[in-house]
Amino acid sequence: MNLGYKLFERNKETGKLYPLFIGKDQETPMNTVVKAEIIQDHKGFAHRPGWHIGTTVPSAPWLMSKDGTYKSKRGKGYERVWCLVAYNDSIDYTNMVSRLPKKCFTDRLPDNGFYLFRESGNRVWVITDAIQVICIIPEEQRQHIMKMLDYDEQAEFEPYRQAMLKRMK
16 A cells, blocks of 8 residues: 545544545545445546545645635535545556556556546546545645645646636636
8 A cells, every 4th residue: 555645535523534526425534445436426526436536735725715725515514634644555457557548548447557647737647446444634734745745735726816807707
């Protein structure tokens, strides 16, 4: 297993974690290996089966609200939280998927492994068949991680903020 970061929605009352979009009604328990499922209902999203996680920094500026924070889309009873996750890295499928037309698996999971998927804007995701949520990262610790990596989240967010402002006009 290797480590990465994933943003979840947390129910403030129960503490339960849920994916942001695909499979969003299925709880993701902590400290348990959770296998990905191939979910067909993914309106508005490309079909790339597996858990999608970031590996280098706990940040996803394209998912921030116009004020530069991570706001839940589920209402006041929820909040978005960053988690440290372990992911299955037994087999690296990156070279295999790089030769596929869509540069990803569309009909299967990366069984017992992962691959790196490069999206527009040079974003790189790990897509894996299993994760284990290790812990929720407190915001102070998340900020410390970004500082140690010399990562300026607000500067990275600025192009997305500008695009949001443009759409609002």
